[in-house]
Amino acid sequence: MQKMASRLGVGVLILAALLGSATAQAGYGYAAEYGKIAPSPAAAPEGAPTGSPGYGGYPADNAAAPAAAPPQGGAPAETPVPPPAPTLRFGFYRRSCPPAEYLVKHAVANAIRNNPGIGAGLIRMAFHDCFVQGCDASILLDPTPANPRPEKVSGPNFPSMRGFDVIDAAKAALEKACPGVVSCADVVQFAARDAAFFLSDSRVSYKLPAGRFDGRVSLETDALNFLPPPSFNLSELVDSFKVKGLDIDDLVVLSGSHSVGRSHCSSFSDRVSTPPSDMDPGLATVLKGQCPANPNFTNDPTVAQDVITPNRLDSQYYKNVLRHKVLFKSDAALLTSRQTAREVANNAAVRGKWEHKFARAMVKMSLVEIKDATNGEIRNNCRVVN
Numbered sequence: 001m002q003k004m005a006s007r008l009g010v011g012v013l014i015l016a017a018l019l020g021s022a023t024a025q026a027g028y029g030y031a032a033e034y035g036k037i038a039p040s041p042a043a044a045p046e047g048a049p050t051g052s053p054g055y056g057g058y059p060a061d062n063a064a065a066p067a068a069a070p071p072q073g074g075a076p077a078e079t080p081v082p083p084p085a086p087t088l089r090f091g092f093y094r095r096s097c098p099p100a101e102y103l104v105k106h107a108v109a110n111a112i113r114n115n116p117g118i119g120a121g122l123i124r125m126a127f128h129d130c131f132v133q134g135c136d137a138s139i140l141l142d143p144t145p146a147n148p149r150p151e152k153v154s155g156p157n158f159p160s161m162r163g164f165d166v167i168d169a170a171k172a173a174l175e176k177a178c179p180g181v182v183s184c185a186d187v188v189q190f191a192a193r194d195a196a197f198f199l200s201d202s203r204v205s206y207k208l209p210a211g212r213f214d215g216r217v218s219l220e221t222d223a224l225n226f227l228p229p230p231s232f233n234l235s236e237l238v239d240s241f242k243v244k245g246l247d248i249d250d251l252v253v254l255s256g257s258h259s260v261g262r263s264h265c266s267s268f269s270d271r272v273s274t275p276p277s278d279m280d281p282g283l284a285t286v287l288k289g290q291c292p293a294n295p296n297f298t299n300d301p302t303v304a305q306d307v308i309t310p311n312r313l314d315s316q317y318y319k320n321v322l323r324h325k326v327l328f329k330s331d332a333a334l335l336t337s338r339q340t341a342r343e344v345a346n347n348a349a350v351r352g353k354w355e356h357k358f359a360r361a362m363v364k365m366s367l368v369e370i371k372d373a374t375n376g377e378i379r380n381n382c383r384v385v386n
């Protein structure tokens with residue numbers, strides 16, 4: 001019995017077919033300027049979020065948190081996942097650090113118990129890590145004299161990104177249990193997975209191949225080049241996903257994470273001011289009441305992304321899209337093609353289906369531009385290169 005189980009385990013380990021997205025090239029860069037994303041001559045995406053970068057400005061990590069404890073127990077149906085990239089394996093730390101995944105989950109559970117919004121931050125962190133230099137924990141690197149402008153200080157990440165403390169807590173526990181073994185890049189992806197599990201009441205549940213290495217390069221300009229701003233239209237969004245090996249279905253499915261968390265007013269103020277956007281007038285009125293007319297760095301409150309179920313990772317987002325009750329142009333853009341509108345309607349209508357699609361897409365995203373021992377390391381401290 002045990003023998004069979006271990007043979008099955010080995011089978012999973014050997015399952016190492018190549019997934020296209022994992023090897024997608026990064027080098028299709030748009031030319032960047034500070035606070036602005038300009039098109040490269042070769043790239044279709046065009047236009048730039050001029051003016052405010054629109055990612056929010058106020059370092060309000062301790063926003064009021066409902067006291068919901070993360071759900072425990074239950075027997076979720078695990079979503080079968082696409083095969084990992086060549087160097088990654090399911091259960092990667094089974095021998096080298098058996099409690100690894102548990103320790104991360106524990107840190108995430110603790111954080112979410114205090115503030116579910118941190119879970120939203122962790123899901124977003126996985127995205128912002130993977131789209132810039134691949135899923136290599138480059139987002140975690142602090143500024144240094146040698147590298148004063150890393151990804152972390154870029155408009156898309158600062159001051160809106162949250163959850164760094166959870167990664168630190170998980171890494172500290174991991175270093176205590178098995179020093180030098182578990183990469184920060186894997187911690188980021190595990191943490192997002194666990195946050196999705198808790199915030200979805202265990203409906204989003206997936207195994208994650210691991211073995212990522214941590215990068216040594218982190219540049220603000222890369223973040224500006226590769227992270228799509230909320231002002232993007234559909235073709236710009238599709239292109240920004242395409243350069244990372246993700247397709248239009250992934251775009252629609254992953255956008256569903258805007259069913260949790262918050263946004264700073266500056267990220268959507270263009271849509272609530274005049275002239276009116278296609279936003280539901282009722283929502284626009286509510287937002288006008290919550291936001292200053294001209295949010296700036298020192299006056300930039302946050303609002304819930306999904307007013308119906310703000311702390312629940314569910315398909316409510318798609319109902320909101322259909323009703324024009326979403327914050328960003330990039331959300332509303334999903335209705336601007338027949339294909340994406342159909343998928344939105346589908347995700348809104350068919351209960352339980354989106355959760356499985358989301359799990360698969362998160363795994364696919366976690367394989368973008370993976371580093372190995374030749375171009376990465378296992379960081380001792382997630383905030384600094386070794």
Ligand code: HEM
Binds near residue numbers: 056057127305330
């Ligand atoms: C499709 C292009 C996307 C755009 C333009 C976009 C843009 C944004 C913006 C502007 C915010 C608000 C930040 C703030 O002002 O505080 C936000 C929040 C968020 N985004 Fe996205 N996003 C996109 C895709 C994604 C993806 C792929 C994921 C995850 C898989 C994701 C997860 C989140 C989450 C969970 C939040 C809430 C974060 C928090 O509460 O701290 N987004 N997004």
Ligand SMILES: *[C@@H]1O[C@H](CO)[C@@H](O)[C@H](O)[C@H]1NC(C)=O
Binds near residue numbers: 234
């Ligand atoms: C999206 O915006 C770009 C740049 O402004 C523009 O060239 C393109 O035609 C737009 N696409 C759609 C579908 O509106």
Ligand SMILES: *[C@@H]1O[C@H](CO)[C@@H](O)[C@H](O)[C@H]1NC(C)=O
Binds near residue numbers: 292293296299
């Ligand atoms: C930000 O906006 C507030 C009012 O909304 C204003 O009082 C303040 O001076 C502004 N700060 C900056 C730095 O522009």
